[in-house]
Amino acid sequence: xxxxxxxxxxxxxxxxxxxxxxxxxxxxxxxxxxxxxxxxxxxxxxxxxxxxxxxxxxxxxxxxxxxxxxxxxxxxxxxxxxxxxxxxxxxxxxxxxxxxxxxxxxxxxxxxxxxxxxxxxxxxxxxxxxxxxxxxxxxxxxxxxxxxxxxxxxxxxxxxxxxxx
Numbered sequence: 001x002x003x004x005x006x007x008x009x010x011x012x013x014x015x016x017x018x019x020x021x022x023x024x025x026x027x028x029x030x031x032x033x034x035x036x037x038x039x040x041x042x043x044x045x046x047x048x049x050x051x052x053x054x055x056x057x058x059x060x061x062x063x064x065x066x067x068x069x070x071x072x073x074x075x076x077x078x079x080x081x082x083x084x085x086x087x088x089x090x091x092x093x094x095x096x097x098x099x100x101x102x103x104x105x106x107x108x109x110x111x112x113x114x115x116x117x118x119x120x121x122x123x124x125x126x127x128x129x130x131x132x133x134x135x136x137x138x139x140x141x142x143x144x145x146x147x148x149x150x151x152x153x154x155x156x157x158x159x160x161x162x163x164x165x
Contacts, residue, residue: 006059019044022090070095073104084112086122113165123158139163
């Protein structure tokens, strides 16, 4: 597997397409189609991703040996200072259980360490039970709960999870 930093407009469009595929497959049963559509338009569109990258996010996607994209991550260095936020980690259904997610977490931890961070943290929907358990197996622990209004009447009802680098 190759982990490649997203740099070009074409790569940004590729990540947005991955987001559409993964969110529509995985999250509709958790938050509903209306919120999925809102989240995709607001946070996962090519325009949103480009804007996030301009504000300091680092996007990476994973490629298999044939160059097929299997997933992606977004990292926010020093958010807050001394830590790294794993803002996004998504793996296509066909690649789940193959080690892609594990490798992306390992990459995030390695990148955090190179930047001097002591831990990596993330938020995960409280109803995304399989994913919460998966993060537990990767060493993440729940450190807090957060419910945040994100616009258009939608909320993120999440656990905050963290792992030392």
